[in-house]
Amino acid sequence: MICIREASNVLRSWRLSETTLYVTLEPCPMCAGAILQARVGTVVWGAPNKLLGADGSWIRLFPDGGDGNSSEHSDKTAPPVHPFHPNMTIRRGVLASDCADIMQQFFQLRRRKKEKQADPAAAPPRLHRISLHPSKLLTKMHRIFHIMFCL
Numbered sequence: 001m002i003c004i005r006e007a008s009n010v011l012r013s014w015r016l017s018e019t020t021l022y023v024t025l026e027p028c029p030m031c032a033g034a035i036l037q038a039r040v041g042t043v044v045w046g047a048p049n050k051l052l053g054a055d056g057s058w059i060r061l062f063p064d065g066g067d068g069n070s071s072e073h074s075d076k077t078a079p080p081v082h083p084f085h086p087n088m089t090i091r092r093g094v095l096a097s098d099c100a101d102i103m104q105q106f107f108q109l110r111r112r113k114k115e116k117q118a119d120p121a122a123a124p125p126r127l128h129r130i131s132l133h134p135s136k137l138l139t140k141m142h143r144i145f146h147i148m149f150c151l
């Protein structure tokens with residue numbers, strides 16, 4: 001969503017048909033809806049989103065996309081075609097295991113951060129140590145978000 005908004009601001013248009021969106025994870029229904037509404041020309045996604053994926057893992061909102069994997073879906077029902085955006089290109093599962101690793105690292109980092117916040121007894125002795133590395137943590141977070149949204 002952030003990436004689509006930024007691209008629209010930069011290109012001064014809501015229509016992003018000449019763009020390619022790279023994402024680590026198969027888009028969820030919300031993002032897939034935004035991608036279709038913004039007419040994003042090409043979507044490249046990495047790891048499948050087994051619980052909430054809107055490109056076939058959970059539900060299917062995208063057309064086949066002409067990535068050569070159409071035979072994979074031939075036994076299932078035909079993919080939907082968006083009335084205003086029927087010809088988007090989709091590349092699925094690009095560097096899937098690397099993308100899955102990035103997602104895993106991101107959530108591990110988030111969980112660890114939450115644990116630190118939830119444990120006030122452990123906070124005072126660590127406070128000094130943490131305060132020495134805020135930039136490191138921020139850099140890491142920035143890098144992860146950069147990879148997630150703007151790769």
Ligand SMILES: [Zn+2]
Pocket residue numbers: 027028029030031032
């Ligand atoms: Zn999403």
